[in-house]
Amino acid sequence: MLQPAMMHELEVVVHNDYKNKVVKELHxxxxxxxxxxxxSKISEINEKFELDLKRGVPSGRQVEISKNLLEIYRVIGILNRFETKKETFLEEMLGIEKIEKKKTDRLKFNEVITRAREALAIKDDVINTANTVEKKNAELSDTKKNFEEISKLSFVLGGFDMGVLGSGRYYTIFTAVFEGDETANNIESMRANGEISYVKRYEIERKKKNVTxxxxxxxxxxxxxxxxxxISGNARILKNHGKGxxxxNIETLSERINTLEKEINDLNTALREIFNARYEELLICRELLEIEKERYEIFVNGGSTKKTKYFKAYVPAQLSDKMKEVIEDKSEGACVVKINKDIDDAPTLMQNPKTIKKFEFLTSIYGLPRYNHIDPSLVVVPVAALLIGLMIADACYGAILFGIAMVLRKKYGLYSEGLKNFMSFVAICAVVAVGVGIINGEYFGNMGYILYTSIAxxxxxLPLQLFHPAGHDLKLYLQIAIGFGVIHIWSGTVLGLYDAMRRKERKEALYKYASWCLFGLGMIIIFYGAFGNVFGFPFVPFSNEISTYSALGLMIVGLVIALKHDPILSLIEAIDYFAFILSYARIMALVVAAGAVATAFNxxxxxxxxxxxGIFAVLIFLVGQTLHFLLGVLSAFVQALRLLYVEHFSRYYEGGGYEFKPFEEKRKYTYVED
Structure with a gap:
């Protein structure tokens, strides 16, 4: 908790006779x-242990897998144009693919290859049919082009014998179709100077000033x-021999176009039938082959000797002994497994309570925590939900948002775990917004008050209303907003101090965190004391002089410690500290604005x-409240995350970790029940 999972590094040497069993079990x-x-790492290992370890090379099985994969990719690439599943705008925006997984057995290598070959029995038919379609499409394109060119001549040269076109013993005869007088004048000029022996020009079409x-x-x-x-740059030339x-010729070309279109349609129908019958099986076989391919790539990623394979793996610390037992069991003892427990760097696997884990994306959006550094998810998730709900601040908006979140979660949660988790978080924010709206008396702004006072x-x-943010409780909300900021920023510094002490970075703990913890604690006392007196805040527990002088003393001591380490940077940071605290005033601003804008539309x-x-009134209400709802929710999410990522994280959290990517079967189209 509050840090990623501790990792151990496994160094594994396994005999070649058992390598496949071991890797399949790990997968x-x-x-x-x-x-x-x-x-360089392999060379380092060789030098350290006096070995002759070499880079692993692709096995015959890996070559076989790659060959079948390439063929399946090719067939799928031809057939995928017949996919008719169209995503809705919402599904496309959310990145949802509605795929029903098929149950399959856990197959051995030879069984996967056999299944793939059976699926590829259609390969030759698909490829030959696709090639034929491509050729006929090319012919159809050329035929249509010829038809278009010759059709231009039909208006004035319908009876012209095409057989005279082409090159003879002394002369070449051709037709040209062109627009505008410029080309016509050029042709006449060439006839006048003898370059053209004969020309007969016809007007085909006239559109305003354009003549063809x-x-x-x-x-x-x-x-x-x-x-x-x-003249070819401005004219379409026809000089090929034709009959009749x-x-x-137009009639012949028209018949050929119809014939080609029918043949292409028949061929595409045949391909579509293959698609309907075999496409899903091809996708499944591709997935099974990719799973096998990933297994055999492990041997290329590692090293090998004549009789053994060597590889390294990261595993969560609490599971390292278990994985050692698994490797020893599957290799029947023909292995050596070394567990390295003291490692400085490793991939990040976030570990949090189940209720928080599904919302870890709030932290990872900013950046994964570095290995053996603090993971703030346990703090970030509840604070984010509180801030967002507080800034939406309307019971009706919260109820609508909750309904939208639950509908999307139910409809698409089965297809996307990420979307399911996000909508769960949105629903929590919506519940907070409903609560805040109730105690503030905000229901579409003052619409709830208007309706309630009509009967009372x-x-x-209103019932359960405790505050009036835009009225006499404005200062209270300002105090809540900035007071929350003071504590929120200070808590970030405390978390940084905890993390540095845990990692035994005492110098960093003193100068970077303990100093600002003292400074921040003094700020809290000042804010809830002297500062509160000056601005007339309703809650001022530290109003006496002793508290004020004690707070100033804490701030001075903290600042002196920080200045001793880095004077210039510490002065800048002190200014930032005040600026970041004031930034939390946006909470109060959005709470007040939420009710004010909705009330204005009312x-x-x-x-x-x-x-x-009353039609205009209803339209104004619906359009205005919808617009305010959308902008208000968006603004609440953006501003809340900004306070977390900029003001809060700046005190202690940097991110920069790299994700733990488990060596596991990636299944999109299939599932296995063990």
């Missing part, structure tokens, strides 16, 4: 992280390439009540 357990050994022309052009063979090059007239005109407060709706049978 099944899923509680170790296999370490990648760099070449078709021209039949005869040019000597020696000038053909030059002429075509000059333009009209006959003499009432000054007043606007009230002013419009007499128009159009």
């Amino acid at each position: 099944k357990k899923g509680i170790t992280q296999i370490e990648f050994l760099t070449d 022309y078709a021209a039949v052009i005869v040019v000597s063979n020696e000038n053909a390439n030059s002429v075509i090059q000059k 007239t333009v009209a006959e 005109p003499e009432a000054e407060n 007043q606007l709706a009230g002013m419009a009540w007499g128009f159009a049978f």
